[in-house]
Amino acid sequence: MSDLNTFRQETRAWLNENCPASCQGDDNILPDILWGGRRQKIAEPDVQRWMDRLVAQGWTIPAWPKEYGGGGLSDDESKVLAEEMSAIGTHSPLYSFGISMLGPALLEYATEEQKREHLPRIASGEIRWCQGYSEPGSGSDLASLQCKAVKDGDDYVVTGQKVWTSTADVSDWIFCLVRTDSDAPKHEGISFLLIDMESEGVSARPIVLLSGASPFCETFFDSVRVPIANRVHEENKGWSVAKALLLHERTMLAGGPGRASTGDQKRTLLQVARDSMNAPTGPLPDKAVRAEIAQTEMDQMCYAATLQKVQDAAKAGKGMGPEGSMFKLYLSELGQRSADLRQRLNGADGLIWDGDEFHPEAKESTREWLYSRASTILGGTSEIQLNIITKRVLGLPE
Numbered sequence: 001m002s003d004l005n006t007f008r009q010e011t012r013a014w015l016n017e018n019c020p021a022s023c024q025g026d027d028n029i030l031p032d033i034l035w036g037g038r039r040q041k042i043a044e045p046d047v048q049r050w051m052d053r054l055v056a057q058g059w060t061i062p063a064w065p066k067e068y069g070g071g072g073l074s075d076d077e078s079k080v081l082a083e084e085m086s087a088i089g090t091h092s093p094l095y096s097f098g099i100s101m102l103g104p105a106l107l108e109y110a111t112e113e114q115k116r117e118h119l120p121r122i123a124s125g126e127i128r129w130c131q132g133y134s135e136p137g138s139g140s141d142l143a144s145l146q147c148k149a150v151k152d153g154d155d156y157v158v159t160g161q162k163v164w165t166s167t168a169d170v171s172d173w174i175f176c177l178v179r180t181d182s183d184a185p186k187h188e189g190i191s192f193l194l195i196d197m198e199s200e201g202v203s204a205r206p207i208v209l210l211s212g213a214s215p216f217c218e219t220f221f222d223s224v225r226v227p228i229a230n231r232v233h234e235e236n237k238g239w240s241v242a243k244a245l246l247l248h249e250r251t252m253l254a255g256g257p258g259r260a261s262t263g264d265q266k267r268t269l270l271q272v273a274r275d276s277m278n279a280p281t282g283p284l285p286d287k288a289v290r291a292e293i294a295q296t297e298m299d300q301m302c303y304a305a306t307l308q309k310v311q312d313a314a315k316a317g318k319g320m321g322p323e324g325s326m327f328k329l330y331l332s333e334l335g336q337r338s339a340d341l342r343q344r345l346n347g348a349d350g351l352i353w354d355g356d357e358f359h360p361e362a363k364e365s366t367r368e369w370l371y372s373r374a375s376t377i378l379g380g381t382s383e384i385q386l387n388i389i390t391k392r393v394l395g396l397p398e
Helices: 002-018 045-057 075-087 097-109 112-123 238-255 269-277 287-315 323-351 362-376 382-393
Strands: 129-132 148-152 155-163 173-179 190-196 202-206 217-227
Touching: 002 045, 002 075, 097 112, 097 129, 097 173, 097 238, 129 217, 148 173, 155 173, 155 190, 173 238, 190 217, 190 238, 269 287, 269 323, 287 323, 323 362, 323 382
Parallel strands: 129 173
Antiparallel strands: 148 155, 155 217, 173 190, 202 217
């Protein structure tokens, strides 16, 4: 414990010396998320300075080994670092699919050469990754994918299409599931490849959603040559890597940045209701609305408390297993309920699409409500999560 206290003091001193004042406090200039990548531009010098210092210290991903760009901290030390950052109102803004999904899978399955090539560039934010899983005919039934990779010398030649590829148009690399044996059972014959998005024959096209914008893309592979050295794990054994990565994805969706909204925008549900009902003080005049707001906020607090308990257990060495599906399912449903309630509380403002005469948050709230429809689909549909919970958490027969 004395060693941990010493680490806390050293951490506090390092933060005081290295974290710019503008990156601290409730009104700091830090963005919620910096996704990294070659295209990212950081306009604020202090944010760039803070990022550079975190990268040099290995504290963008403090628990990763130092040789892979992390800080080499223990779980207890990582928790102390998070507490000390929170105490001064700062955080590491770097967050990405490389950090939340690919990195943990590489630590488990990649060769030493692959780890040393890719993990430091994830930790530094140099490379932005996207995920090539779903296909036009292979969404929830992911193992039916048809994007094909055929060996040719030292390369695979990849041909096919992926869809709902988040941020593919601005990403540098893609981790991709491909079929390398068409005659094998569908869960076999799949391999896990790392593909440079600048490779000849790769193209990405954004998909515009009803909300007017979208991170989603269609991604096409037209005889793309990928070195066999970019295959993670054994040929035709990529489903093992895919399952591990999906677990990290659902854990990310349940508790990391970029998760489904639970209504934590600038105005609380109560503030939205007060503005809509012209009731600046005292109890809201509608008892049913009061009850619904209270229930939603209690559900949010219960979810946060339960998730924190599981995350603390994970830091103690008890990794989150299929329980990640429980959290993903609940947060997806809760996010939709919260967004729907917010829209109803907005009243007529909940119908607007543009215009400066309305509350400045109303337009964003409308788009958030529309996007929330996707939360029970992305990362595995609610039905898929229920199947996982039934089989792997409750142990019920098929």
